[in-house]
Amino acid sequence: MKIKTLIPIFSLLLLTSCKTTTNNITYFQDLDNQVTTIGKQTVNYTPRIAPDDQLSITVSGTDPNAVAAFNMPLASYLAPGEAYVTSTPVLHTYLVNSHGEIDFPVLGKLQVANMTRSELTDIMTEKISAYVKSPIVTIQIRNFKVSVLGEVNKPGMVNIPNERLSILDALGMAGDLTIYGNRTNVLLIRDNNGQKEYHRFDLTSSETLTSPYYYLQQNDVLYVEPNKARKGNAKYSQSGQFNISLASTIISALSILASLGIALLVK
Known part of the structure; x- marks a missing residue:
């Protein structure tokens, strides 16, 4: 009876874990499935000429x-x-x-x-x-470009042929975030007349679409920091990760064998 009682608990934990992971990687979660119109933006995305342009x-x-x-x-x-x-x-x-x-x-x-x-x-x-x-x-x-760094599939410099570039455009040109990218804390670094400006985007929220920083300027830098899973993995060496993976596999196999043995005994 105890084993039968534990099975639903493990199932519930598994579903909760899957839901948490999905919530961490889905963009604009507060938008429903209905047609939604976001207020017209008054932000002027036209870049201004700066030294070294x-x-x-x-x-x-x-x-x-x-x-x-x-x-x-x-x-x-x-x-x-x-x-x-x-x-x-x-x-x-x-x-x-x-x-x-x-x-x-x-x-x-x-x-x-x-x-x-x-x-x-x-x-x-x-x-x-x-x-x-x-x-x-x-x-x-001629030098309208931005840099996209961190947990994206193609980090590097992105050259832009026109003057209108949004954060989503830049991330798309960089191959989108990897599964290990922290979507709730994307950092923008901007040089404004010699002063550094910093802004953080939460890509899981639709507020990103109405941010005054939604459209990028030349020489902006986007940095996608790693999520907790990536940071946790970085603490271990490759050999350590292999050993953990091997131990996990062995434990899982033993657990399955034990469950089958107990099930046979119960019958």
């Missing part, structure tokens, strides 16, 4: 000769580890210096730090209009 700036117009003075010539570079210069020329980039300036042809030094791409486009269009009729200025931030 690389900008590609091209000026076009109806008269190519008139805008030629504002465009640096295409250049070919020798890539690291290569013996020959690449045959495909690339656009010249302007490096924003530590004072937030770039040195642009004809216009000279321009203060560009803390501007959005759209704001700088408007200012440069106005300045170049003094020399060229109806110029078209195209600006891109």
